[in-house]
Each structure stands twice: as C-alpha cells, then as structure tokens.
Amino acid sequence: MVTPTDTARPPSTGTATVLETEGVTKSFGGVQALRGVDFHLAEGEIHALVGENGAGKSTLIKVLTGVHRPDEGSVRFAGREVEFHRPAEAQRAGISTIYQEVNLVPLLSVARNIFLGREPRTRFGLVDTAAMNRRAAELAGSLGVDIDVTEDLGRLGLGAQQMVALARAMSVDSRVVIMDEPTSSLEAREVATLFEVARNLAGRGVGLVFVSHRLDELWELCDRVTVLRDGQLVHAGPMAELDRVNLVAHMLGREVADVVRGGTTEFGDTHRRDREPVLAVTGLDVRKRLHDVAFTVRPGEVVGLGGLLGSGRSETVKAVYGALPVRAGTVSVDGRPVRANSVRHALRSGVALLSEDRKAEGIVPDLSVRDNIALAVLPRFSRAGLVAERRIDALVDTFVRRLRIKAAGPHQKVRELSGGNQQKVLMARWLCTEPRVFLLDEPTRGIDVGAKAEVQALIDELAEQGLAVVLISSEMDELVEGADRIVVLRDGTVERELSGELLTSAALLAALAGAGAGSEEHDDE
Amino acid sequence: MTATTAAPEHLPGSGRARLARLAQRQGALVILVAAVLVSTFVFDSFGTAGNLTNIALQASFLAVVALGMTFVIMSGGIDLSVGSVFALGGVLAAWGAQHGTWAALLVPLTVCGAIGLVQGLVIARGGLPPFIVTLAGLLFARGLLLLISDEGATTYKVPAGSAFRELAQGGFLGIGYPIWIVLAAFAAGGLVLHRTSYGSTVLAVGGQEDAADLMGLPVARTKLVTYTMSGVLAGFGGLLMASYTSSGVTVLGVGMELEVISAVVLGGTLLTGGAGTVLGSLVGVLLLQVIRNVINQVGSLNSNWQAVISGTILLIVVTVQRWLATVERR
Incomplete structure (x- = not known):
C-alpha cells in the first residue's frame, strides 16, 4: 500500500483554478458561520478542507453546492461568477457532492441510482434498462468495484454504496467532486479503493475537495490543505509543508510555542x-x-x-x-x-449524561424551568400517576439556588433563559436523579x-x-x-x-x- | 489504475432475505390464489365463469382508483380525497351525459384532475402534509357534489341510448370493457413505474426525499403529477361507475379511500413509500373483492363481516411486512 508522502503528486501550480470563493461571509441568526473566506481549488488537485466542529467547513461546502447562498462575497466556477439557488443547479453545472451519509435511494437498483433523472432512453422515450445496466456496470468496472448493478442499493455495504455515489458523480461528468467525510464509515480496504478512485479522477483533471477527521488520510491523499477556524481561513498551503502538530495547532487556534x-x-x-x-x-x-x-x-x-x-x-x-x-x-x-x-x-x-446537543436532546423550550428540571424525577415522585407537586417544588427550589440559575422564577419558560442558564437547568435535571x-x-x-x-x-x-x-x-x-x-x-x-x-x-x-x-x-x- | 476490487458486500443471510422480499412482494398473490382455490371447492357457484367475471367487473372501479393511489403512496404520500372525487366524477359524468358523450368524459376528468392538481400544488410547493391537504380535498369534493345535486336529491340519469352507457356496459369477447380498461391501465402503470424516469423519481421521493432533492431530481413536479393523476383516475373510476349504473349516484365513495389504501398496502406497497408494484395493488383489489363475494356466497352471514375480515387481513399483512423488512435487513 502507499505511504503518506511518496504518492503526493507534483504540486498543481500552473493549473487553472476551477472553483473559488472570494470573501464569502454567511451568518445564521446572528451567528457568523463564515467570515470572508477565500478558497481556491485547482483542476486535478485533491484539496483537504480541515477544521474542528463549528469551524465553518459544512457551511462552506453548502455555499459551494448551492444549499446556502453567501451573504457577501462571490463564488466563481470555471472562470465565471455563479450563483446557485439549489443543489440541482450546482450539480448540473458540474459540482457533485458525496456526503458522509450516502444520499441515494436504498430501494432502487444500483444502476437506477447512478442514472436517476438522466436515464438512457429508447426510441419510444422509455428507460433503456439494458443500456442503463450496461453503462452502470462499465462505470463500476472503471472504478474497480465489482457489484451487481441490478441489485438494490440498500443491500450493499456502506463502502460499496459510497462507490456508487462516486460512480454517479462520474457519470455526470463533474469537474468538481466534494467528498464530505466519505471515509468515516468505511473499512480500511474500502478506503484504499476510494482513494484509488479519487486519484484516478484527479488524474483526469477533476478538482476534489476532501473532508476527513482521520488526519493520516490527509497526507496520504491530498495535495493542498485549507484550514478553517471559527468561520475564518487560518491556513492554506501545500499539504506536505505542514506537519501534524502544526496542523492541529492551526485547527485549535494555538501557537505551538504558546501552549504553556x-x-x-x-x-x-x-x-x-x-x-x-x-x-x-x-x-x-x-x-x-x-x-x-x-x-x-x-x-x-x-x-x-x-x-x-x-x-x-x-x-x-x-x-x-x-x-x-x-x-x-x-x-x-x-x-x-x-x-x-x-x-x-x-x-x-x-449514570447521567448531559448531551452535546442540548436543543435536540435535552431542553424542552416551552416548558418552565421547574417542569424541565422535574422531567427526570417525575417517575420517582409519582404515586399511581399522581405527582407530588410540593416535593418537586422543594427540590427545584434547592437546585435553582445551588446552581445559581438566573430566572425570573421557577415558572419562567426555559426558552427565555440565556444559553448558560439553560445548560444549568439541564444539569439540575440530571442532578435531581442523584x-x-x-x-x-x-x-x-x-x-x-x-x-x-x-x-x-x-x-x-x-x-x-x-x-x-x-x-x-x-x-x-x-x-x-x-x-x-x-x-x-x-x-x-x-x-x-x-x-x-x-x-x-x-x-x-x-x-x-x-x-x-x-x-x-x-x-x- | 491497478485492479483493486472491492468485493460486493452482500449482507449475510442473503437467501433468507430474498425469500423475505419475495413474500413481501407476492404475499397478497399467494393469499388471493389460496382464497380463490378454497372458495371454488367450498362454494359451487363461486368458480363459475359468470361469478368470476362479475368479481373482476366489480373490482375494476376500485382498481382504477387504486392505480393512482399506488403512485401516491409510493411517493410517500396519501390521498384521502379519492372517495369523494370518485363520487363527484360519477355525478359529473351523468350530468355531462345530458350534453353528449364527450361532455360525459371530459367534464369529470377535467374537474377531478383540477382537484388533484390543486392538492398537488399545495403539497409540493407549499410543503403541507398530504394527510391534511387531501382531507380538505375530501370535504371539498363531497361538498361540491352535494351542491350540484341539490343536497343529493337530484340523481342525474344517463339518457337511454347514449353511447356513454356502452363504456362500462358493453364488452369485447364477452368480457366487459372496464376489465379491459383496467388491464390496459395497469400495464401502462407498470411501464411508467419501471421504464420512465418519472417512475424512478416517484420511488426516490418516497424512499428518501432529501436524497432525491440533493440528486437534483424534480421532486415538486413529480408530486404534482402524482396527485393530479390520482385525481384524474379517481374521477375516471366514478365515470366508469356512472356509465355502468347509468346514473350519478351521490352516496357512493364514502370510506372508499380507506378501502383503496388497504388494497394498495395489501399489494405490498410500503405505506412509508419508496417501494411497491402496480400489479400488487391489482391483486390487493381483487383480494378484497373476493372476500366480499365469498361473504355474499354464505347467505346467512351479515355483510359487515366483509369489513371485519378485510381489516383483520390488512393488519396481518402490514405486521408481516414490517417483520419481513427486518428479516431482509439482517
């Protein structure tokens, strides 16, 4: 198998830029997800896009693929300024995206998934199944994937499904392929095949954006790297010129000399x-x-x-x-x-867990502070379905004081509290369970x-x-x-x-x- | 490029999974064949040519409506309006027949198609849940029907000698036209599902709407077409019925939507969308009709047993479907 450095192809200087952003800014309800990001992707290059949670990677990808439109700044594709309104438009222009969770239809056959929306037709306008299956098999073959293209997609392993997504991207003659964490659910052998295919595509002049949290993969596959942090571009340059510690330091926003x-x-x-x-x-x-x-x-x-x-x-x-x-x-x-x-x-x-996503997995915004706290202890404080209200009041009172929760009173809606106090309400809920x-x-x-x-x-x-x-x-x-x-x-x-x-x-x-x-x-x- | 091959990763238990899939798709057919065979032996009058063609003819009205519903359910939606639209189509056809055969055909198809189109618009562009939108459609169509028939007091008759009567009362080779129409419609439906990109898109939308959107498929247009066709087909079913009974009966179609949905689900179409066959729906309709016929054969049985038995079978089938789906996945 290949080792990290010796496969890095010559830096793609001199080749044309195929996709770039200039000063792209995007915010969601006051939260700045991207601040003036300049991103450049050259033809035939494999470009790593790196950053921690909330750095703005996903937002940048969504801007590039027409899911979001930038508040400020511009996107240029193949030399022209573009404004995609829907993912479909970006795709038609030649930008394909492969997501971490395979976004294909599990109950349709592999061939139908590859050609969905662009099926080869017979003279009578009907789908030419034979031709479709043949071309799908050829595509899969050229990717080095041995699958029965008439099989339902959902019956294949995740790795094989990922390959089908790539085959679909290839079949539309994409000039840019964005791979958002494609390897996170793959086995090592599948990753190797995927990389082979990616290099193959780059060799044909396709520009690839590669997002992965497995750092080793970056050096193994990528030519250049762009690091984002807090919505800003903090580093861009050749992959080989960056070592692991420096990359991580960039991601976390710490100077190596400065960590003490x-x-x-x-x-x-x-x-x-x-x-x-x-x-x-x-x-x-x-x-x-x-x-x-x-x-x-x-x-x-x-x-x-x-x-x-x-x-x-x-x-x-x-x-x-x-x-x-x-x-x-x-x-x-x-x-x-x-x-x-x-x-x-x-x-x-x-054991109690305060989960990472307090909006989705914890807080009930329209319930009061008291009721949010009491949720976890309701079973313990109920007899035959009736709740011992006074005991709950006492308990809630204790925790509001102990955790110094700043609320107008126990009956204020949690929605109206600040993020920090919401978090304390959640902690109180779990602490109630002792x-x-x-x-x-x-x-x-x-x-x-x-x-x-x-x-x-x-x-x-x-x-x-x-x-x-x-x-x-x-x-x-x-x-x-x-x-x-x-x-x-x-x-x-x-x-x-x-x-x-x-x-x-x-x-x-x-x-x-x-x-x-x-x-x-x-x-x- | 070196020949790195990722071997196909079939999930284990492939043989069992295939059997499970077969059972899910063809389960209703097995029950139907068994029911027909048993009934033929038990009841002398069941297996006669006359009775069998009667079953087929009776089933054809429901079948036309079920065809539209099949696509709706495969797209992940539901259409509760079909019963009312069916009745409205019948009344409009009988009314139109006063003004000639063309009016009898075009008026109901246009109005019912328009109802479907509006529902589709609201669902596809407005993003409202199909359940609510088509529930509104159900009330709307029923109300419209009562308006044009003086609260149901006026029953329009198809004039004697009108060519429109021939549509459902005539036949070819001793088999009524409705049966031929259903066969043709289902053959066309199968072709549309399996051999057009519209068909794939319906399954894609029902299976994984986000994915369909990200793949750049025309999700909204597909839904629009699907609901419009459901309206047209429901109206056409009513029109056939008007031709068959020579009148626009205003009380038809109450609760029919539920019977149609049962038939489609019995036929192996997943209520969650994304998978199904049109042939299955035909089998589902026939199964319901056979059950009804058999209850009638047993003269002493209250006809309400038909609903009880249909309901029981439906419950069993969906439970088994769910179970088979987990077996298949394993």
Missing part, C-alpha cells in the same frame, strides 16, 4: 484521587466507532476525554450511557455491572464567557462533593485545567492517558496529533 499558558478557566486544583473507582469501563466496542476503550473514574475526580472531532469522544459517553449499541465491553458503577444498551438501567445505576457518575459532553459550548466560568466552577464543585465526572471539551484549556486526568482518544481507541506532569497543553496537543513521544505512526492496514 494557563489560568484562563475557572477550574480549581486537582481533586482527591485516593478512592476506589466508581466508574470502570473496559473493552468498550461500538461498530465502526470505538475499539477497546477503557478508563476509570474515581469519586471526586474529573476525567477529561480529549480528541479531535470524530475520535469517538461523544460515542464513548453515549455507549457508557447505554444510548449506543455496544458490541463488547463492560461498564460498571461501584463494582456492579451496568446492563449494556439500556439507558433506563444506566440511569438507575447512577447520579454517581456525571457524563458532560461539551457543557460550555455555545454559552457566553461569564456563564462558562460559572458552569466550570459548578463542575468543580460537583466533583468536590464526590461526584465522578467525565468531561468532554474541544477547548484545550478547559480540558487541561478542568480535568485531573485526560484520556486522549484517536480513531476510536485510547491513544494515551495524561496525568500529573504530563497534564499540559503541549502534551495534549502532541497526543491529539498522534505525533508525540512514543507514538508510532498510525497504520490503517
């Missing part, structure tokens, strides 16, 4: 760590997501889960919480095993600085009171200063554990990049 700063968060010092672990996780395995993840958390300890996007942090806490189907592994609380794949049982064992282990997935994302500090102080306080806390955060400072130990995940496995002396931003950066001391080159095969 500190004191920007509200976390206190380390907590006690002399007691028996309350949460013990061993050999956790989730299909295509996690492999053999193990860690422990003691009472009063905050354990950070570090890792880049796609490394399996959220999947780990979800699996512990029973919300993701686990293939193997054990989770135990206080030495007692927690039944796998059962949120109910996890809750009863004392958890032994609290899993916090990005608890400070999207809330303002002051509230952030309060939430951080609160996490500290909870640990102080003996709760075992697992903290996920994309902010290095928060992780380094908030956690007593950091378990660093990479590609769904535990890369390293940082504690004591090693609990520094520099060490974390190195571990995230997978390039630190003692870390061998990651091999996909």
